[in-house]
Amino acid sequence: MIEVQNVTKSFGRKTAVENVSFVVKKGEVLGFLGPNGAGKSTTMRMITGYLEPDAGKITVGGMDMAQDALHARRLIGYLPESAPAYSDLSVIDFLNFAAEIRGLRGAARSKAVDRVIEMCFLGSVRHQSIDTLSKGYRHRTCFAQSVIHDPEVLVMDEPTDGLDPNQKHEVRNLIKEMGKSKAIVFSTHILEEVEAACTRAIIIDRGKVVANGTPADLKGRARNAGSLLLTLKATSAPNGLEKIPGVDQLETLSGSEGEHHFRLHSRKSAKDTTIEEAIADLALKNSWRIIRLTREEGRLDEVFRSITLPDNVR
Amino acid sequence: MTTDSTITSENQTAGTDSATEGVALAWHNIRTVLKRELLASFYSPVGYVFIVIFLLMSGFFTFMVGQFFEIGEASLSRSFFLWHPWLWLVFVPAIGMRLWAEEQRMGTIELLLTMPVHPWHAIVGKFLAAWLVVALALGLTFPIVLTVGWLGSPDYGVIFTGYLGSLLLGGTYLAVTSMTSALSRNQVVSFIISVVLCLFLILAGFEPVTNFVQQIFPDASRLVDFVAGFGVVPHFDAFQRGIVDVRDLFYFASVIGFCLFATAVILQARRA
Ligand SMILES: Nc1ncnc2c1ncn2[C@@H]1O[C@H](COP(=O)(O)OP(=O)(O)OP(=O)(O)O)[C@@H](O)[C@H]1O
Ligand SMILES: [Mg+2]
Secondary structure, eight states, rough: EEEEEEEEEEEEEEEEEEEEEEOOOOTTEEEEEETTTSHHHHHHHHHTTOOSSSSSEEEEETTTTTTTHHHHHHHEEEETTOOOOTTSBHHHHHHHHHHHHOOOHHHHHHHHHHOOOHHOGGGGGGTTTTSSSSSSHHHHHHHHHHHTOOEEEEEEEEEEOOOOHHHHHHHHHHHHHHTTEEEEEEEEEEEHHHHHOOOOEEEEEEEEEEEEEOOHHHHHSSTTTTEEEOOOOOOOOOOOGGGGGGGEEEEOOOOOTTEEEEEOOOOTTTTTTHHHHHHHHHHHTTTTEEEEEEEEEOOHHHHHHHSSSOOOGO | OOOOOHHHHHHHHHTTTTHHHHHHHHHHHHHHHHHHHHHHHHHTTHHHHHHHHHHHHHIIIIIISOHHHHTTTTSTTTGGGHHHHHHHHHHHHHHHHHHHHHHHHHHHHHHHTTSOOHHHHHHEEEEEHHHHHHHHHHTTTTTHHHHHHHHOOOOOHHHHHHHHHHHHHHHHHHHHHHHHHHHOSSSHHHHHHHHHHHHHHHHHHHHHHHHHHHHHHHHHHHHHHHHTOOHHHHHHHHHHHTOOOHHHHHHHHHHHHHHHHHHHHHHHHHOO
């Protein structure tokens, strides 16, 4: 549904987005990650047609944003970064406006408005003026606006920003649910959200895509991903662990009296349990007692930190 | 989209009635934007306050300063419409300053311009909404017409063209304000720039000013004539004499058209 091909955008002499390409298909939820100022919002603004790319091409639903923007935009729902909403209207007037400009009239309009009011829990503030809403409610109002026409493509810039934990959970589930039948792109700084809701994630740093894969793929890139953590009780120092086939390196972690901690680095996939079995055999033979044996998944924040550069390196 | 053939066939069907579809869509969008704009204008008391102030001011100028009764004429041009270039000068930028400035300050411009709305639809919709407010204020001065009608027997044709001229004058100022409000996210800044530009439109053709300039620079008469061509007052005055000239209509239409076009250009430039 969304195709971004070699898109570049500069502001003055500063390049905000450089040669970015990716595709989002129907049924996919793409998480957009990256440090502050990486170019996430700029990319989303180009997808929705608010900004024009300096170079490259963007198509939405097969329609070129540069040529057929008006038709393409009908397919898109957009939640901009700061969740803007007309503060001189009430919630219901604002949603009516959003529905009407999307071409919904009469009964279809009121049905759509009622649906999003229920979906975003806005019933209690229906007639309240938007400028007196709390931040979270304003955010939800803008969220409601973005899904009012049940779009095929959803672009959301930090959709859970400013929401309370319950609402964050609610929105994640909504995104996941809607992702089955739509193409969704959303940006976030909360890495658990990527694991919870995305089918794929892109990490962008200083305008360039530095990683693109499923959350599991990305986690697999962590240094310790796939390694085994082992705690044994043994009277003498255990030997022979390093000789197990598939163990690349044995790291002895600090241990206490009679308890020994190890990390066994391995690149084997989690489905392959030969190492675990070999450890069990060794333990049986040497009468060690296994206290703990776990496989590390790798953490997304570790991957994020290792492939994006911190601010002070810029 | 599934296959290439579906795309082309859809494009073809879209192509045959795209013109009528385009007009219908434009009209729908303009109306929707206009409606929202009007709702917002009267959601807060600001809209009402502006209109009341305008009515008080025009009453004050007509009866106290304009010496409506002392002139002893059953006409409105020398007591009432005389003040409109100056009244609108303050009132119209005050109504129009929020059109785009507020949109940029709140960030809603990003919403509006990513909806299936052409910038032109939004510009025209907003302009018309504010012009309706101007028209409403103007319409509410009808007691003055009743007063002259009661006191004497005025030429209602001249009064009508007087109102028409005043409405066009307000529209012209409003188009200027639409342009200046696109320039800044600060309403006060757009108000001030707009007042300055509209003042230029008044003074450019104002006889005391042109005579004065001509006295100082006797050689620059062609330049003075050229600048005077931009003046709004001669065109406005024609309407006050009951004359509806195509050239005057053309003047108002072209200034409005130019300023709205400039609004589009400025908005586009400020996005990148
Ligand atoms: N209108 C603009 N004019 C000039 N520079 C801009 C403009 N918009 C964005 N930038 C610059 O482009 C770069 C990318 O900004 P962008 O907003 O896309 O970052 P982001 O990834 O969304 O960051 P954040 O996580 O903080 O939201 C930044 O360096 C920013 O300063
Ligand atoms: Mg951002």
